[in-house]
Amino acid sequence: MGLFACATAGFGLRVKVELQHIHKRFGPVHANDDVSLTVEAGTIHGLLGENGAGKSTLVKILSGFITRDSGVILLDGRPAHIRSPADALRYGIGMLHQDPLDFPPLTVVENFMAGSPSTPPILNPRAAEREFRRWCARFNFDIDPHAQVGDLTVGERQQLEIVRLLANGVGTLILDEPTTGISASQKTLLFQTLRRLADEGKSIIFVSHKLEDVEALCDRVTVMRRGQVAGELDLRPLHAGAQQASSHHPEIAARIVELMFGRALAMPTKPPTRRDEVVLSIEGLVLRSDRLEIRVDQLSLHRGEVVGIAGLEGSGQQLFLTACAGLEPPAAGSIHIAGHNLTHRPYADFLRAGVCYVPADRLREGLIAGLTIQEHVALRASGRHFFIDRAEVRAEAERAIAAFNIRGRPDTYVERLSGGNQQRTQLALLPAPLSVLVMEHPTRGLDIESTLWVWQQLIARCQQGTAILFASSDLDEIVQYSDRVIVFSGGRVSPAIPVAELDVELLGQMIGGRF
Amino acid sequence: MNSTIPSQTTLPWLWRLPALVYRSGALIISLLLIGLIVLLSGASPIEVIGRMLVGAVSTPDQIGRVVATLSTLLLCAAGLVYTFNAGLYNLGVEGQVTFGAIATTFVLRLLYPEEATASLLPPPLTIALGILAGALGGVLWGLLAGALHVYGRISEIFAGLGLNFAATGVAIYLIFGPWKRPGVASLSGTQPFDESLWLGTFGQTEATPVGLGLGLLALLITIVVMRNTYFGLRLRAVGKNQYAAHVLGVPARQQLLSAFFICGLFAGLAGAIQVVGVFHRLIPNISSNLGFLGLLVVMLVNFDPLWVLPVALFFSALNIGSLQLPLSLGLESSLAGVIQGLLVLFALLGRGLAQRYAAS
Numbered sequence: 001m002g003l004f005a006c007a008t009a010g011f012g013l014r015v016k017v018e019l020q021h022i023h024k025r026f027g028p029v030h031a032n033d034d035v036s037l038t039v040e041a042g043t044i045h046g047l048l049g050e051n052g053a054g055k056s057t058l059v060k061i062l063s064g065f066i067t068r069d070s071g072v073i074l075l076d077g078r079p080a081h082i083r084s085p086a087d088a089l090r091y092g093i094g095m096l097h098q099d100p101l102d103f104p105p106l107t108v109v110e111n112f113m114a115g116s117p118s119t120p121p122i123l124n125p126r127a128a129e130r131e132f133r134r135w136c137a138r139f140n141f142d143i144d145p146h147a148q149v150g151d152l153t154v155g156e157r158q159q160l161e162i163v164r165l166l167a168n169g170v171g172t173l174i175l176d177e178p179t180t181g182i183s184a185s186q187k188t189l190l191f192q193t194l195r196r197l198a199d200e201g202k203s204i205i206f207v208s209h210k211l212e213d214v215e216a217l218c219d220r221v222t223v224m225r226r227g228q229v230a231g232e233l234d235l236r237p238l239h240a241g242a243q244q245a246s247s248h249h250p251e252i253a254a255r256i257v258e259l260m261f262g263r264a265l266a267m268p269t270k271p272p273t274r275r276d277e278v279v280l281s282i283e284g285l286v287l288r289s290d291r292l293e294i295r296v297d298q299l300s301l302h303r304g305e306v307v308g309i310a311g312l313e314g315s316g317q318q319l320f321l322t323a324c325a326g327l328e329p330p331a332a333g334s335i336h337i338a339g340h341n342l343t344h345r346p347y348a349d350f351l352r353a354g355v356c357y358v359p360a361d362r363l364r365e366g367l368i369a370g371l372t373i374q375e376h377v378a379l380r381a382s383g384r385h386f387f388i389d390r391a392e393v394r395a396e397a398e399r400a401i402a403a404f405n406i407r408g409r410p411d412t413y414v415e416r417l418s419g420g421n422q423q424r425t426q427l428a429l430l431p432a433p434l435s436v437l438v439m440e441h442p443t444r445g446l447d448i449e450s451t452l453w454v455w456q457q458l459i460a461r462c463q464q465g466t467a468i469l470f471a472s473s474d475l476d477e478i479v480q481y482s483d484r485v486i487v488f489s490g491g492r493v494s495p496a497i498p499v500a501e502l503d504v505e506l507l508g509q510m511i512g513g514r515f
Numbered sequence: 516m517n518s519t520i521p522s523q524t525t526l527p528w529l530w531r532l533p534a535l536v537y538r539s540g541a542l543i544i545s546l547l548l549i550g551l552i553v554l555l556s557g558a559s560p561i562e563v564i565g566r567m568l569v570g571a572v573s574t575p576d577q578i579g580r581v582v583a584t585l586s587t588l589l590l591c592a593a594g595l596v597y598t599f600n601a602g603l604y605n606l607g608v609e610g611q612v613t614f615g616a617i618a619t620t621f622v623l624r625l626l627y628p629e630e631a632t633a634s635l636l637p638p639p640l641t642i643a644l645g646i647l648a649g650a651l652g653g654v655l656w657g658l659l660a661g662a663l664h665v666y667g668r669i670s671e672i673f674a675g676l677g678l679n680f681a682a683t684g685v686a687i688y689l690i691f692g693p694w695k696r697p698g699v700a701s702l703s704g705t706q707p708f709d710e711s712l713w714l715g716t717f718g719q720t721e722a723t724p725v726g727l728g729l730g731l732l733a734l735l736i737t738i739v740v741m742r743n744t745y746f747g748l749r750l751r752a753v754g755k756n757q758y759a760a761h762v763l764g765v766p767a768r769q770q771l772l773s774a775f776f777i778c779g780l781f782a783g784l785a786g787a788i789q790v791v792g793v794f795h796r797l798i799p800n801i802s803s804n805l806g807f808l809g810l811l812v813v814m815l816v817n818f819d820p821l822w823v824l825p826v827a828l829f830f831s832a833l834n835i836g837s838l839q840l841p842l843s844l845g846l847e848s849s850l851a852g853v854i855q856g857l858l859v860l861f862a863l864l865g866r867g868l869a870q871r872y873a874a875s
Contacts, residue, residue: 327762351764365762370755371748379752379763382745390743429763 014041014201015075015092015171017062022071024057031057032068033227039172044194044204046218046235048211049260050313050473053224055207059174062205063095064088075172094170098177100157104150108132111149112164135163139193154291155186162193173197174205179213180314181291191217209312210490211256211512223259230259257508261475268499269480273304273462280324280355280436280467285333287323292316292491296333299486299496301436301467306458307496308482309471311511315488317471318440324469325357325438326350338435354435360444362422367414373397373425374410380429400428405453420450427457437461439470443477455481475507489513534869541865545857552853558844567851570839571832579720582727583793584805584831587612587785589730591809592823593737594781598671599818600741601774602754607660607675609806610682611653611779615786616801617686618652619645623708623791624694638711645712646725646787653783654776656682661775665768687799694797704798714792723792733781737820750774782806808834811859817866830855 017039024032031054039045047055060066062073064085073080075091082088088095102111113128129145136143141159149157158178165173175194179187194217198204208214214221215238223230238252280301287294294316301307309317322328324335326347334343337353359365367376374397378388381396397410404424408417414425423446430437442458443451458468458481471488472478478485484496487510494515509515550560571581591608598605626641627634634641656678663674691700714723741747752760753770761767789801812830816822837851 347761348764348766357762359762364756365759368752368756368759368763371752375748375752376763378745378748379760379765382749382765386745387743388745388748 015203016041016077017093017172017203017205018072018074018077019058019062020072020074022058022061022073023069024054024061024066025069030227032061032071035071035224035227035229037222037229039203039205041203042198042201043219044198044206044217046214046221047205047207047224048209048214048221048256049224049230050209052226052313052473054227055224056176058224059095059176059205059207062088062172063093063174065095089168089170092169092171093174094165094168094172095174096158096161096165096176096178098180100154100161102149102157102161104148106149107145108143108147108149108152108160109145111160112145112167114164131167132163135167139163139196140189153182153186154180155182155190158182158186158190166197170202172203172205174207176207177209177314178206179208179210187213209314211253214256215253221256223256225260233259253512254505254508257504257512261504261508267480268482270306270459270483272483273306273459274483275303275305275465277303279303279338279465280469281336282324283334283336285323285335286331287316287319287328288331289316289319292319294320294488294491294493296320296493301469303435303465303467304462305483306462306468306470306481308478308485308499309469309488310475310478310485310507311471311488313473316491316493317488320488320493321438321440321469321471322357324436325355327357354431354433356430356434356437358426358430358437358439358442360441362419362426363415366426367422369415370413372411372413373401373406373408373417376414376425376429377410380431400425404428404457419445420447423450423454427454430461433464434461434466437466437468437470439468441472442470443472443474451477475504487511487515489515532872537869537872538862538865541861541868542858545861548861549854549857552857553846553850556846556850558846563840563844563846563850566839566843567833567836569836570843571836575718576720577835579717579722581828581831581835582717582720582722584803584834585828586723586726586730587788587793587803587805588809588812588827588831589734589823590781590785590788591806592812592827593730593733593820594778594785595809595813596737596741596818596820596823597750597774598778599813600747600754601750601771602757603664603671603771603774604810605657605660605675605775605778606672606807606810607656607678608778608782608809609802609804610660610675610679611656611782612786612789612802612806613679613682613686614656615649615653615783616790616797617682617689617786618655618783619649619787619790620689620694620705620797622648623712627709627712629697629706634709634711642712642714642791645791646784649787649790650780650783653779653781653786655779657775657777657779657782658772660779661772664775665771683799686797686801690797690799702799704794704796707796708791712791713795714788716792721793723788726788726792729784729788731824733784734820734823737823741820746773808855811855815859815862 019035019037022032022035035054035058037058047059049055057066061068062082064082064087067083073082080091082091103114109125109129109132112132113123113125132145141163143152143156143160149160152160178190182190194204206214206218215235218235220232221235222232233252233255235252278300282296282299285296311317319328323330326342326345326349329344334341336342337350337355340353342349342353363369374393377397377400378393381393394410400406401408401410404427406421406424406428408421414422417425443454446454462468479499479502482499484498485502486496487494487507489511490513492513494510553560553563570577572578591612595605595608623641623645626636626644660671660674660678663669664671690705694705696706714725716723749765749770752765753767757767785805786801789803790797794801808830812823812827816826833851833854837848840846840848840850
């Protein structure tokens with residue numbers, strides 16, 4: 001291995017990885033609840049689950065970025081003491097992060113040399129470059145060693161990371177959402193490389209929330225749900241023979257969807273509130289972020305209508321919602337609110353037109369930690385006068401607290417409220433009348449009572465003529481309260497489907513990217 | 516083999532103390548450390564503190580110098596309350612003071628040319644215009660930092676520091692170039708203005724009623740604005756969470772620029788007072804570093820303007836009192852800076868620890 005002497009002396013190339021009874025809590029959240037996972041040497045093991053299912057926590061424990069509360073890690077049957085990423089690397093475990101952990105201002109070779117456990121005090125860039133070229137040639141990677149990393153594409157940075165980890169003697173490779181933001185040809189090359197590494201005996205853990213990728217690549221898949229292992233499936237039958245994998249084995253795909261989301265869907269419970277008048281209409285909308293491009297050809301929301309957005313998180317829902325609320329300018333297309341063209345108008349115009357956005361991350365995006373409930377009430381009323389009428393603001397805050405059943409006082413700081421009460425506060429701050437309400441995970445983290453209460457309030461809004469557009473990772477919530485449903489899958493957007501025409505299988509297929 | 520590994524993130528119960536313990540503990544530690552430093556420099560802490568405080572109030576002259584320092588410090592601190600509450604570390608306050616002073620000097624020189632024997636306008640009006648120009652100069656320098664931050668996405672810290680150098684550079688250029696004294700240019704500054712352009716003082720002291728009045732007025736306005744107006748509330752909202760404030764409909768950019776505007780205005784006034792009230796000319800370090808001292812004051816009071824006056828008074832007294840130390844005890848007068856720095860550093864540490872560990 002030349003410059004990068006193999007750091008894993010004593011560990012054979014074929015390493016079986018076992019995680020047993022792993023527990024990890026973040027405050028009240030049990031992120032990993034008795035999770036056990038076995039990855040055989042020479043296999044690609046998929047780890048599938050929604051955002052927040054606990055899969056990232058699990059692999060970060062294995063790669064030393066997070067320390068576990070309890071549980072055991074075995075490598076080839078021997079316990080491994082991993083407390084930092086450097087420890088993990090000594091055991092030959094390397095992780096490729098979703099956002100590559102590299103140094104954009106440095107060159108490719110400099111990055112390649114960084115982080116090696118055996119770097120000599122005096123660097124030898126020429127030797128490193130030769131070694132880098134050898135590795136690239138092996139996997140058909142085409143990266144200029146002298147390019148600046150910041151100028152590479154996400155896919156190329158990934159390739160650089162893979163080569164760097166392998167050169168550092170990694171025998172267990174963890175990949176976190178590696179297919180987000182890379183081109184189709186880069187994805188093909190990545191899959192070929194991973195298959196080849198597995199054939200050489202390395203263990204690969206492939207973390208994803210994309211069904212199709214897991215189906216196409218993995219030998220086995222472990223599905224996680226709410227911090228626990230929901231089940232494990234053998235996917236090799238998918239690859240045996242057929243190229244067009246899952247079309248021959250729809251039962252396996254259906255089984256995965258079932259493991260991810262649970263079996264039966266709830267019944268629709270929303271009363272009809274839809275009126276004829278269109279309040280939000282979208283034509284030919286194109287949205288771009290650094291990772292995704294979304295196209296929504298046509299969507300109209302009627303007054304009183306609820307449209308739910310299903311799909312795995314990170315499929316572009318947030319981008320779409322913030323664009324509809326006027327917080328993100330679209331790359332192309334138009335947004336009309338109540339007949340007025342508001343495309344590329346400032347956010348203030350959207351607010352004036354009665355569009356409101358309620359983000360999921362209540363304390364980071366929706367409310368202001370360090371301000372009290374009444375200060376939020378005052379902030380909403382801001383602009384009318386110069387001086388604050390304290391008595392009036394306090395009275396208004398008290399009215400809101402009573403009406404929305406918030407457990408807090410006007411001078412309670414919002415960060416001291418429970419999640420449910422924060423959500424109630426967000427709802428209490430919504431102006432009336434309201435044309436379009438855009439919500440992200442309206443009931444995330446709430447108990448059943450609060451969830452029901454929130455939707456009572458929302459439906460009352462619909463009866464007053466507000467249209468609601470919301471995203472949720474809870475399929476039950478979507479089916480129960482929506483009139484129509486849109487599915488996002490990896491940046492692709494399905495047409496809106498009336499909720500009556502949906503069942504769990506169809507939804508699962510669409511979430512997996514088939515529509 | 517099945518031994519469980521304890522979590523490293525949970526804190527020992529010992530650390531879970533009330534916030535007040537952290538805050539007062541930090542204060543006590545900083546005082547002990549100050550005492551230790553004084554002891555190491557070969558003096559008695561009690562004596563040093565005594566001398567400094569006595570030194571600050573021993574003669575009317577000394578009290579006057581404390582009040583003069585306080586006036587400028589109050590203007591700087593009041594301005595910084597806005598930027599701090601908007602979440603900005605406006606290190607550029609020094610440059611805003613300096614540029615205010617330059618603008619004032621410019622107008623005074625314009626209305627009272629060197630070869631003239633009297634001001635072109637009545638002296639009080641000349642002084643008023645000079646002070647107004649100082650305010651505008653500060654606003655210009657403040658808005659420049661604000662524009663670099665808001666539109667150029669440059670950290671306000673670097674924008675401010677850069678503009679500080681620029682302002683000092685301009686001052687030195689003027690002092691050694693176009694505005695140099697007849698005969699020799701020197702670091703001691705421009706030719707002093709005619710006495711008719713000096714601000715009136717309390718008796719024979721350095722303190723000026725106008726300076727003190729402006730300082731107190733600025734602070735009073737600031738207290739009212741921060742506690743009782745929508746503008747102050749919006750400013751705090753932007754400072755605590757710019758994105759959420761934006762989502763809630765607060766025009767964040769406008770608020771940030773307003774904060775820079777007001778801070779520049781007050782700092783510019785401070786610069787003007789330094790020229791017409793204290794030095795009666797432009798000198799290279801016209802701010803006497805009172806802008807930086809203002810940063811310390813406002814950080815120490817946790818950005819709450821209500822507590823600015825007592826702390827600013829204490830710091831002013833330390834500054835002036837410490838000037839006695841070389842004479843009476845043979846100590847460096849820079850001890851005042853050490854004391855002020857340590858107090859603030861430990862106050863911030865105590866606040867940080869309390870936020871992180873305190874039992875709620």
